[in-house]
């Protein structure tokens with residue numbers, strides 16, 4: 001069982017530079033930005049393994065500290081760069097806590113307070129609107145879409161029909177091929193303040209698929225993707241526009257900056273300034289430990305398969321293969337622009353300090369190590385610029 005009273009560790013990979021921390025458990029040591037896994041299970045092939053990340057957070061570090069490292073990405077967003085922040089890890093290890101803060105079906109997002117535990121999403125919403133108010137000349141507008149990837153279907157959590165259907169209307173990944181088939185993109189709702197943004201997200205969270213398992217009483221059964229699209233009335237003034245003008249596609253949904261050759265984002269010229277994506281992945285799960293059966297077992301199988309597909313895509317990108325298997329799952333298809341494109345991508349790995357979960361922890365750290373090897377902007381998938389140094 002994951003001890004929910006204990007704060008979880010957060011390990012951030014694939015970006016950022018700040019280093020801090022000293023914390024030790026019996027098998028997990030965190031010297032600076034390194035995670036050292038020591039385990040006395042002799043049969044395990046990966047004992048005494050060291051992983052390096054840009055930053056490692058100990059259990060005692062607050063949400064505010066974590067957001068302190070995320071915050072500069074919002075300045076990049078205002079500068080016109082697409083940004084994606086993605087939480088990955090085993091079920092019950094703190095992904096939703098990190099991204100959203102403590103929440104429940106009854107009280108989705110707790111009120112703001114100087115020492116509150118608010119997660120990245122509400123803090124990012126506050127910072128985004130603060131930056132917009134400081135830059136009135138940019139005339140930026142914000143639209144939000146919220147989808148969940150459940151059992152390999154993309155479900156639109158903002159669609160009106162979603163309120164009356166159990167499974168919600170399905171949407172396709174917003175890529176150029178999808179656009180050619182005239183599928184409907186996810187609903188995009190304008191928001192005018194951080195409060196609007198948070199209220200919209202809070203309403204959607206109540207619709208998100210959840211289940212009690214032996215590991216986590218409120219386990220998310222879907223990947224949640226919150227997208228904030230910044231548009232400007234004035235034509236093409238962002239770095240994105242200057243680097244990759246791309247052909248105009250009239251009447252197509254606005255999906256951020258497209259990379260030449262990428263089957264990804266399409267946008268009308270002069271509209272999109274940048275896109276922020278906040279991704280709270282469903283947790284990887286060992287069926288023997290979570291004890292799920294029936295339809296929950298099916299959900300687990302979809303979750304694990306989509307996470308494996310994500311790892312495959314990152315593996316292919318890191319090896320710079322010609323073919324990147326984005327289409328093996330709706331999750332990777334949906335995130336194609338972010339994974340293979342030139343968005344600023346920040347992956348936060350959430351790991352358990354419990355010895356019983358060491359195998360999952362090693363898997364998670366291995367995933368993070370793979371993410372760090374990806375030289376984005378150079379492999380297949382049609383990106384244009386090498387990863388920008390931070």
Ligand SMILES: Nc1ncnc2c1ncn2[C@@H]1O[C@H](COP(=O)(O)OP(=O)(O)OP(=O)(O)O)[C@@H](O)[C@H]1O
Pocket residue numbers: 004005006007008009059089090091092093094095096097098102103216218219220221281282283284350
């Ligand atoms: N850093 C932390 N400090 C305090 N409590 C935490 C921390 N991280 C997680 N928790 C608590 O642990 C529990 C599980 O966390 P959370 O729901 O975020 O896990 P998860 O990784 O999203 O799980 P799943 O993938 O199953 O949805 C929650 O009750 C959460 O409030």
